[in-house]
Amino acid sequence: MNYYARFALPCSAIAFPLFGVCAARLGRMSRRLLVLATASAYVALFLVIDPQQVRALSPFLVAWWPTLSIAAIALLVRFVR
Numbered sequence: 001m002n003y004y005a006r007f008a009l010p011c012s013a014i015a016f017p018l019f020g021v022c023a024a025r026l027g028r029m030s031r032r033l034l035v036l037a038t039a040s041a042y043v044a045l046f047l048v049i050d051p052q053q054v055r056a057l058s059p060f061l062v063a064w065w066p067t068l069s070i071a072a073i074a075l076l077v078r079f080v081r
Contacts (some may be wrong), residue, residue, distance in 0.1 A: 003059075004059050004060050004063035004064065005063045007063075008064045008067050011067050012066065012067040012070070015067045015068075015070045015071040015074070016070060018074040018075075019070045019071070019073060019074035019077075021074075022074040022075075022077045022078045023035070023077065026077070034073075034077060038070075038073060041069075042066075
């Protein structure tokens, strides 16, 4: 896990500003809905996945999931609009 986290954390410094720039181009209501939907998705993920299941997941997936999901949402918002 530590090996993958070493690479995933620096990449999050790119993914989160990408998300912010894409969200900043939206209107006020759309931006609030996007932030609410993203936060709800993370909370739902933590409520749905049992802590015992996380140990069974790949360390690569556990380390990269937050960064990749934020980058995917940012790209989706960018290209759907």
